[in-house]
Amino acid sequence: MSSAPSPGIFQPLKADDPEVVGGYRLAAVLGAGGMGKVYLSYTPGGRPIAIKVIRSEFGEDPEFRRRFQQEVRSAERVQGLYTAPVIDSDTEGAQPWLATAYVPGPSLAHAVAHHGALPPRSVLLLAVGVAEALTVIHGAGIVHRDLKPANVLLASDGPRVIDFGIARAADTTALTSTGVSIGTPAFMAPEQASAGTITPATDVFALGQIAAFAAIGSSVYGDGPSHAVLYRIVHEAPDLGGLPEELRPLVTRCLSRDPADRPALTEVIALCNEAAGTEPLRQGEDWLPRAVAGSITERVQLLPAPAPTPPPRPAAPVPTEVSAQPPAPGYTPTGLAAAAPHAAPTHAAAPTHAAPTQAAPAQPGPNTPPPGYGTPPPYGQPTQPSYQQPSYGYPQQPRPQPAYAQPTYSQPGPTQPGWGQPGYPPAPAKPKRTGLIVTLSVVGAVIGLAVLGSLLPDSDKGGTGAQPKGGSSASAAPGGSEQRTDPQPVAYKGIDVPENHQLMLADNPPRPAKKEGGGGVMYDGGDLYYYRDSMFGDEKFGSANGKLVLLNNAEKGSLETCRAVTRFTEKIGLDQLTDGSQVCVLSDAGHIAVATFRGRSGAKEPSRYITLDLQIWRNAEEAKKD
Structure with missing residues (x-):
């Protein structure tokens, strides 16, 4: 070679x-x-x-x-x-x-x-x-x-x-x-x-x-x-x-x-x-x-060298909102927007509902802010908290929070020249139509209740609307028949199942029985069986009349769980089971059970057996036809 x-x-x-x-x-x-x-x-x-x-x-x-x-x-x-x-x-x-x-x-x-x-x-x-x-x-x-x-x-x-x-x-x-x-x-x-x-x-x-x-x-x-x-x-x-x-x-x-x-x-x-x-x-x-x-x-x-550790990513620049007015001559912005002007998107105009944006005037006037007012904060301190909450132009003064959680930006409409600009009074507030809104809300609620009442079944109109008692509701099914209600479970503790014996879930109580079959098979037709091959020592927990699902630790054995899981098998090796392991048993006869494994016989005991706890819902499903 x-x-x-x-x-x-x-x-x-x-x-x-x-x-x-x-x-x-x-x-x-x-x-x-x-x-x-x-x-x-x-x-x-x-x-x-x-x-x-x-x-x-x-x-x-x-x-x-x-x-x-x-x-x-x-x-x-x-x-x-x-x-x-x-x-x-x-x-x-x-x-x-x-x-x-x-x-x-x-x-x-x-x-x-x-x-x-x-x-x-x-x-x-x-x-x-x-x-x-x-x-x-x-x-x-x-x-x-x-x-x-x-x-x-x-x-x-x-x-x-x-x-x-x-x-x-x-x-x-x-x-x-x-x-x-x-x-x-x-x-x-x-x-x-x-x-x-x-x-x-x-x-x-x-x-x-x-x-x-x-x-x-x-x-x-x-x-x-x-x-x-x-x-x-x-x-x-x-x-x-x-x-x-x-x-x-x-x-x-x-x-x-x-x-x-x-x-x-x-x-x-x-x-x-x-x-x-x-x-x-x-x-x-x-x-x-x-x-x-x-x-x-x-x-x-x-042998390849260790992969290099990538350098830390720079912090994302914080966007800064700028005024629609050009800065005064000689004004030099500081902060993130000045350091990386290409990284921060700007708003060309303030939203129509927002307070006017403050610009740095060239000459003092009647609306000129005091010294330091409106000056961008030092480097590293954002002038705008986030895109969802844009700055309103008064970063240095406390201001009341808006009554809404997320401002909506409407398309700008015709406004009186000068409104929103320095030296002009703010735009007048639009009149509120609260009376009309309340009236429409009441009318809509009445109509909705009327429609909902018309959709209810006749049996619920003027009645209590209570459903039948039981594990699940017995509602009308197509053809006028009613759905099957869930049966009440019955529990059996500490059932010892000897090797090559089987159980039938319909029995009350389930008793282990030895079913003789051809070729040494002892479990044909049983809802549950415990089989041990004397030649190979193979031990199986299985069903010859249904399906099994071994539940994991996150699944709790119940009727609902057993109906939902689909990891079906017919045999489970005993080496897969520990004390407390739960197995769903879905019998072809329509019975559903949760079998909880409680251990097996000791090495020095004269016979071999396993111990199970059973919780059975008899006739929980339609029996499968041959």
């Missing part, structure tokens, strides 16, 4: 890229993916950082925001030697973002694409570093879920695992349920691809895939359409034909189809040291081939 400089390592910002994110000025674009876009920036002390700005589609999803906040809090606890630490974030802004330390090295995907497969010793050092990173990540309660070559960066002193936990924030949100896939098919585990089950062993399978990819230069499950790759992962054995012999024990164990047969991370490290033979594994400057190490040096040399 060529070792020529890689173009486009640092891409310039485009017109649709922000200049600043969270107070950090952006210097370049590092890349983009399914979750968002990554930018280069710097801390105030000059350290480079990578800022990942989440796509607006995810930011608009309340469930994603709730999960993203949880994952960021967990990620902040991850401080391993082989991870890029989180140093700043904003989970509540208009567009969430996450800042991590910048790693000046290519991703494993980039390195293999440009320089080919890595030698076996580099692969072993890669696997050891990733295993240590996963140990810290799992210790913080996080499963990566999307461990792939693009999320492993190659630094001069070892690998760095990035983007841990972020994929979980997007999993099963409204966006992913409509077709946006999180996770790379070629590096998914069989249980993840078939049933969506995620455990720490899922990341171990991905580690084995990464090691094989680094050693062979391609995926051991081949390329092609996603569904074809996923089928091979679930049903076929990996192609290890080009794998070096010393790496086979490690990769074969990690790629076990059964999660229980995969090694723990401590065993992964032991297998790597065993494969290294007599020479112990030590991370150092020479752990990568020279061509890959050269690309790290290239990135350091090409």
Whole structure:
């Protein structure tokens, strides 16, 4: 493979890229993916950082925001030697973002694409570093879920695992349920691809895939359409034909189809040291081939400088109103209008209703103001408060405020010559027609009441106008029928639902029942069920007779909320639920319920079950016909 400089390592910002994110000025674009876009920036002390700005589609999803906040809090606890630490974030802004330390090295995907497969010793050092990173990540309660070559960066002193936990924030949100896939098919585990089950062993399978990819230069499950790759992962054995012999024990164990047969991370490290033979594994400057190490040096040399901080913008000039009279000879204006005459619009004439504008007369006269009267204020003090409140020409004297909030400028009409000019009396006030205005107002009110009365229904004329009692009004519907009134809710506390049992909302009280079905399915036809796959450990809270909506923290479970939300699904993994999580249940039979999750059985209890509180509105909607 060529070792020529890689173009486009640092891409310039485009017109649709922000200049600043969270107070950090952006210097370049590092890349983009399914979750968002990554930018280069710097801390105030000059350290480079990578800022990942989440796509607006995810930011608009309340469930994603709730999960993203949880994952960021967990990620902040991850401080391993082989991870890029989180140093700043904003989970509540208009567009969430996450800042991590910048790693000046290519991703494993980039390195293999440009320089080919890595030698076996580099692969072993890669696997050891990733295993240590996963140990810290799992210790913080996080499963990566999307461990792939693009999320492993190659630094001069070892690998760095990035983007841990972020994929979980997007999993099963409204966006992913409509077709946006999180996770790379070629590096998914069989249980993840078939049933969506995620455990720490899922990341171990991905580690084995990464090691094989680094050693062979391609995926051991081949390329092609996603569904074809996923089928091979679930049903076929990996192609290890080009794998070096010393790496086979490690990769074969990690790629076990059964999660229980995969090694723990401590065993992964032991297998790597065993494969290294007599020479112990030590991370150092020479752990990568020279061509890959050269690309790290290239990135350091090409690193863009921090974006310059723009100079502060000058204060906007304050407009100054000038008189229609020319200034007297020798008069020199001071203040903002004199300093920047081009920046302040002027009024050629005072509004017809305004008091006359005072000009500086050349000679004293009967209307000459006292010394200092009408003199513009010093520089920096505006002579006119704003465009909405123009100066009335007497800035130095208190004057009564006009009776209206916003003066209106009428077109000037014929006036007597001299009115409004110095030396002439002010224009006479126009007579007020208050009597006519009051009379017209009364007449208009009477007419309006008469029209309103004619539009009221006959049942309200001469009556109380009261509506029927109930959750909603029972108004007349087309055809003479009345709309359905909302039923009163019934509540049931602490219902224990054993695994592979179902509930029917019409039952009073709802009792868990075991519905035998073909193929081991125990929940066909149930409004609610709790299902656990004994083989994969997959636990689902679902409905086979309706739709579910997992409410976020900002949504309160109620009949109105359940009628309004539309993020429908039929199954929700128990790993998405915490104590107090609320789920809307919309049964095809017309019943609506809010199910509040109250926990599950303990590990030492003889049976598995979940506990629910139910609030049910029976027959709240028309039943759906088959």
